[in-house]
Amino acid sequence: MSVHKSLPHDAAPLHVTGQARYVDDIPVPANCLHLAFGMAEIAHGRITSMNLDAVRAAPGVVMVLAGEDFDEIPDCSPSAHDEPLLSDGTVHYLGQPLFLVAATSHLAARKAARLAQVEYEELEPILTIEQALAADTRFEDGPRIYEKGDVDAALARATHIIEGRIEMGGQEHFYLESQAALVLPQEGGDMVVHCSTQHPSEIQHKVAHALHRPMNAVRVEVRRMGGGFGGKESQGNHLAIACAMVADRTGRPVKMRYDRDDDMMITGKRHDFRIDYRAGVDAHGKLTGVDFVQMTRCGWALDLSLPVADRAMLHADNAYHLPAARITSHRLRTNTQSATAYRGFGGPQGVLGIERVMDHIAHTLGLDPLEVRKANYYAEMGGKAGVNVEKGVEAKGAGTAHKISSGTGGAKRFGGAHSPEPMEQGQQTTPYHMPVTDFILNGLTAKLAEACDYHARRAAIADWNASQPVLKRGIALTPVKFGISFTLTHLNQAGALVHVYNDGSIHLNHGGTEMGQGLFQKVAQVAADRFGVPLDRVKITATDTGKVPNTSATAASSGSDLNGMAVKAACDTIRDRMADFFAEQYQTKPAQVRFADGMVHVGNEAIPFDEAANRAYVGRVSLSATGFYKTPEVAWDRIAGRGRPFFYFAQGAACSEVVIDTLTGENRILRTDILHDAGSSLNPVLDIGQVEGAFVQGAGWLTTEELVWDGKGRLRTHAPSTYKIPACSDRPRVFNVALWDAPNPEETIYRSKAVGEPPFMHGISVWSALSEAVAACGPNYADLQAPATAEEVLSAIKRARG
Amino acid sequence: MSKRIHVSTTVNGDEADFLCDPRETLLDCLRDHLGVMGVKEGCGTGDCGACSVTLDGRLVCSCLVLGVEAEGKEVGTVEGMAAGEVLHPLQRKFIEHAALQCGICTPGILVAAKTLLERNPDPTETELRYWLAGNLCRCTGYDKIIRAVMDAAAEMREAS
Numbered sequence: 001m002s003v004h005k006s007l008p009h010d011a012a013p014l015h016v017t018g019q020a021r022y023v024d025d026i027p028v029p030a031n032c033l034h035l036a037f038g039m040a041e042i043a044h045g046r047i048t049s050m051n052l053d054a055v056r057a058a059p060g061v062v063m064v065l066a067g068e069d070f071d072e073i074p075d076c077s078p079s080a081h082d083e084p085l086l087s088d089g090t091v092h093y094l095g096q097p098l099f100l101v102a103a104t105s106h107l108a109a110r111k112a113a114r115l116a117q118v119e120y121e122e123l124e125p126i127l128t129i130e131q132a133l134a135a136d137t138r139f140e141d142g143p144r145i146y147e148k149g150d151v152d153a154a155l156a157r158a159t160h161i162i163e164g165r166i167e168m169g170g171q172e173h174f175y176l177e178s179q180a181a182l183v184l185p186q187e188g189g190d191m192v193v194h195c196s197t198q199h200p201s202e203i204q205h206k207v208a209h210a211l212h213r214p215m216n217a218v219r220v221e222v223r224r225m226g227g228g229f230g231g232k233e234s235q236g237n238h239l240a241i242a243c244a245m246v247a248d249r250t251g252r253p254v255k256m257r258y259d260r261d262d263d264m265m266i267t268g269k270r271h272d273f274r275i276d277y278r279a280g281v282d283a284h285g286k287l288t289g290v291d292f293v294q295m296t297r298c299g300w301a302l303d304l305s306l307p308v309a310d311r312a313m314l315h316a317d318n319a320y321h322l323p324a325a326r327i328t329s330h331r332l333r334t335n336t337q338s339a340t341a342y343r344g345f346g347g348p349q350g351v352l353g354i355e356r357v358m359d360h361i362a363h364t365l366g367l368d369p370l371e372v373r374k375a376n377y378y379a380e381m382g383g384k385a386g387v388n389v390e391k392g393v394e395a396k397g398a399g400t401a402h403k404i405s406s407g408t409g410g411a412k413r414f415g416g417a418h419s420p421e422p423m424e425q426g427q428q429t430t431p432y433h434m435p436v437t438d439f440i441l442n443g444l445t446a447k448l449a450e451a452c453d454y455h456a457r458r459a460a461i462a463d464w465n466a467s468q469p470v471l472k473r474g475i476a477l478t479p480v481k482f483g484i485s486f487t488l489t490h491l492n493q494a495g496a497l498v499h500v501y502n503d504g505s506i507h508l509n510h511g512g513t514e515m516g517q518g519l520f521q522k523v524a525q526v527a528a529d530r531f532g533v534p535l536d537r538v539k540i541t542a543t544d545t546g547k548v549p550n551t552s553a554t555a556a557s558s559g560s561d562l563n564g565m566a567v568k569a570a571c572d573t574i575r576d577r578m579a580d581f582f583a584e585q586y587q588t589k590p591a592q593v594r595f596a597d598g599m600v601h602v603g604n605e606a607i608p609f610d611e612a613a614n615r616a617y618v619g620r621v622s623l624s625a626t627g628f629y630k631t632p633e634v635a636w637d638r639i640a641g642r643g644r645p646f647f648y649f650a651q652g653a654a655c656s657e658v659v660i661d662t663l664t665g666e667n668r669i670l671r672t673d674i675l676h677d678a679g680s681s682l683n684p685v686l687d688i689g690q691v692e693g694a695f696v697q698g699a700g701w702l703t704t705e706e707l708v709w710d711g712k713g714r715l716r717t718h719a720p721s722t723y724k725i726p727a728c729s730d731r732p733r734v735f736n737v738a739l740w741d742a743p744n745p746e747e748t749i750y751r752s753k754a755v756g757e758p759p760f761m762h763g764i765s766v767w768s769a770l771s772e773a774v775a776a777c778g779p780n781y782a783d784l785q786a787p788a789t790a791e792e793v794l795s796a797i798k799r800a801r802g
Numbered sequence: 803m804s805k806r807i808h809v810s811t812t813v814n815g816d817e818a819d820f821l822c823d824p825r826e827t828l829l830d831c832l833r834d835h836l837g838v839m840g841v842k843e844g845c846g847t848g849d850c851g852a853c854s855v856t857l858d859g860r861l862v863c864s865c866l867v868l869g870v871e872a873e874g875k876e877v878g879t880v881e882g883m884a885a886g887e888v889l890h891p892l893q894r895k896f897i898e899h900a901a902l903q904c905g906i907c908t909p910g911i912l913v914a915a916k917t918l919l920e921r922n923p924d925p926t927e928t929e930l931r932y933w934l935a936g937n938l939c940r941c942t943g944y945d946k947i948i949r950a951v952m953d954a955a956a957e958m959r960e961a962s
Contacts (some may be wrong), residue, residue: 008900015905016893018840018880022906025839107830174940176844176852176906226842226906227940260845516904516941685900689942693903696943720849720938729935731944 043713060108146641149324154289158280177226230341268340315350474773483646504610511551570627654762665794679753698763814882831869851937903941
């Protein structure tokens with residue numbers, strides 16, 4: 001069995017020797033041109049004149065293109081046809097590409113791009129939520145609202161009303177490899193595109209559209225990205241299209257890569273959010289209803305903002321059963337970079353909203369935040385799975401979470417004391433009316449709390465804080481329940497192409513892209529397992545739109561779920577053909593032919609796989625197959641807010657302890673313990689790597705990573721000198737990560753679970769712990785906002801002290 | 803275009819000559835003139851460490867060094883770490899510990915870690931964390947990197 005094994009990244013030997021090739025490392029022909037954009041210097045206005053003479057005259061410049069040089073400016077939008085490659089005369093944000101320079105070197109192109117003389121008629125930019133609301137600049141005609149139950153009645157009856165607001169900043173992806181594309185023109189006007197993208201099919205589609213050619217004229221190849229995190233789902237379109245336009249006009253190969261500063265000024269980032277909440281709770285901190293208003297700045301163009309904002313709504317409950325809920329979402333249009341996909345895709349923002357509510361309830365009622373969380377958890381898995389009974393059971397069913405969330409954890413399969421208990425009253429549902437049937441966080445939380453000694457440490461911290469005048473500590477344990485599937489249902493499909501050559505070597509291709517997450521290795525493990533051969537028989541090949549067409553982006557954590565299944569289907573097709581062939585030869589049944597240990601076992605014989613492949617070839621058996629998979633069960637109405645958008649939920653919990661300096665607001669993560677649910681992990685070491693990296697990235701989002709725009713709409717944090725992602729020295733002093741090893745109840749690939757995005761939200765434990773530490777400074781609710789930079793922590797300390 | 807300058811240097815023990823603009827960075831010279839592609843550009847401003855190389859044994863960001871400064875000096879990159887087919891212990895431990903994901907920061911981190919171990923074969927974890935604080939990694943969260951370097955250091959001490 002090659003699955004469920006901890007194996008390092010397939011390309012690790014190439015990476016450690018510097019041989020792994022990224023787009024910018026691909027050798028290019030000597031006549032290759034290099035591109036740079038000239039960018040807008042204002043956030044909103046009209047271009048009144050643009051003099052590019054000095055740009056054209058600069059050393060090395062071969063071609064300069066502006067909007068007026070196109071009959072139709074190519075569109076770069078993944079959704080709404082609202083992102084012209086170059087400005088059409090209107091400027092929508094500071095940093096927007098206005099013109100394109102092609103030169104003999106990257107540096108020559110960049111230097112020349114600075115020489116333009118552009119004059120503008122400036123308009124007042126819409127930069128803030130208040131400005132956008134006042135001007136009613138938004139996407140969609142009004143707010144989107146999802147509702148369950150009678151929220152107003154629930155709030156009217158509640159013992160306590162907790163209300164407040166949390167603002168949370170966006171986040172720069174800071175993939176270490178900036179955006180890059182290389183286009184090689186072919187005969188007859190065809191194009192081959194090498195691009196650092198999570199979505200080769202979209203690059204193919206957009207490049208073909210820009211060239212006014214069919215998609216079969218464009219082939220896109222992606223071997224790897226130097227990080228993606230959602231930032232390469234749509235943001236690479238501009239580079240590939242720009243290169244293709246210049247390649248088409250000059251017949252020369254063309255490369256474009258953004259310098260780091262340009263990348264940060266031009267490309268979209270995580271959506272920042274403001275969430276207003278009004279929660280009704282009983283005397284024990286149990287929610288009776290919540291009313292959320294989510295507002296997000298989408299930037300100037302639509303991009304993926306609708307599904308991002310939808311996912312924020314879909315995660316407004318996180319792990320908690322809300323008997324009544326209303327979630328109102330405003331998608332505001334602003335004169336800033338067009339916010340885009342980023343790991344979690346709105347989910348983290350929605351989750352932070354309700355985690356904030358939990359902390360606020362606990363502070364107001366004087367309870368341990370963990371007890372408030374547990375009191376509101378969904379009921380544990382074990383109800384009547386798949387039975388959709390929802391009407392009129394919510395009020396009665398609500399008690400079950402309480403009942404089974406007590407007791408101490410153990411090491412049994414589902415966490416010991418929390419053995420699944422049938423829910424007699426029917427299932428609890430999410431605010432979008434999806435029954436929650438696979439919830440495991442009662443048991444998982446108990447196990448983590450015990451393993452990390454939460455209660456004793458919390459008590460010790462309280463004592464310590466009482467005696468310390470300057471430093472204060474805080475501890476918090478927060479859960480995550482994250483929905484797995486694209487919410488745009490048709491994207492939940494994948495294809496694969498597998499060849500077995502007559503020497504027994506296997507060529508593997510699928511629609512997923514490798515950005516460091518280890519997808520290629522996990523999928524190769526599946527292929528090796530299906531044929532019962534060692535992993536070194538399987539060659540993992542670059543994602544290629546010429547091999548597998550019409551692919552979805554490698555996004556929504558879906559990579560191994562979708563592509564693993566498609567590869568399995570392709571392998572099984574070939575395997576079945578081989579089994580039929582050998583069954584006939586040995587006069588047995590195909591089911592009696594086994595593929596294991598590098599052999600094909602048939603009758604009393606064991607044929608080495610290479611020999612078997614050759615015999616099948618000579619026997620004229622087709623040894624090439626495609627595979628296809630579509631996720632079952634999902635069906636969803638995003639307007640009504642009803643249905644089953646997700647195949648299943650991936651879950652986990654994290655406990656972090658922090659210390660703050662009350663004189664400066666500076667802080668450190670002292671210890672983090674994480675227990676994360678990856679189902680039956682396909683590759684535990686790679687999955688743990690995802691959990692660790694996601695946690696640190698999530699903690700960065702909520703602590704040091706601050707995006708600052710000035711009053712003119714200029715992003716002031718456009719380089720690592722001012723935008724601080726976590727460094728090696730920021731990692732928790734003690735860092736324990738373990739996987740909750742239990743099979744996914746749904747039939748996923750080898751019963752594993754998606755792992756890319758869900759652990760990002762473990763970073764919230766750090767923010768909650770900071771909130772606790774701040775609370776130790778004074779009697780008032782400190783109202784900590786995000787990111788909790790040193791400045792914000794210091795402000796919150798002042799608010800706590802009053 | 804200013805006059806190009808002839809630079810004679812040594813890269814990973816091999817003599818190397820190139821012509822460059824006096825304003826070109828060592829990073830660009832290595833990549834564009836000598837084809838040493840293991841050196842990566844992450845930020846171009848000396849903040850991320852992806853372009854880390856050694857210059858006469860000293861750890862530098864090659865984006866902050868001019869190509870002409872390599873004249874008569876020895877440049878060390880990730881390509882020079884393995885002895886033929888035999889990987890350096892750091893390289894081996896990075897594979898064993900799965901201490902990389904997208905891998906684009908890996909060459910710089912390996913060069914930086916090697917430089918530390920040459921000066922201090924027995925670093926504490928804190929010393930290592932702060933030594934590597936100039937090498938950003940967006941994927942791993944650093945834990946496996948620390949473990950891999952500490953493990954390699956222990957193995958190298960035993961072997962010496």
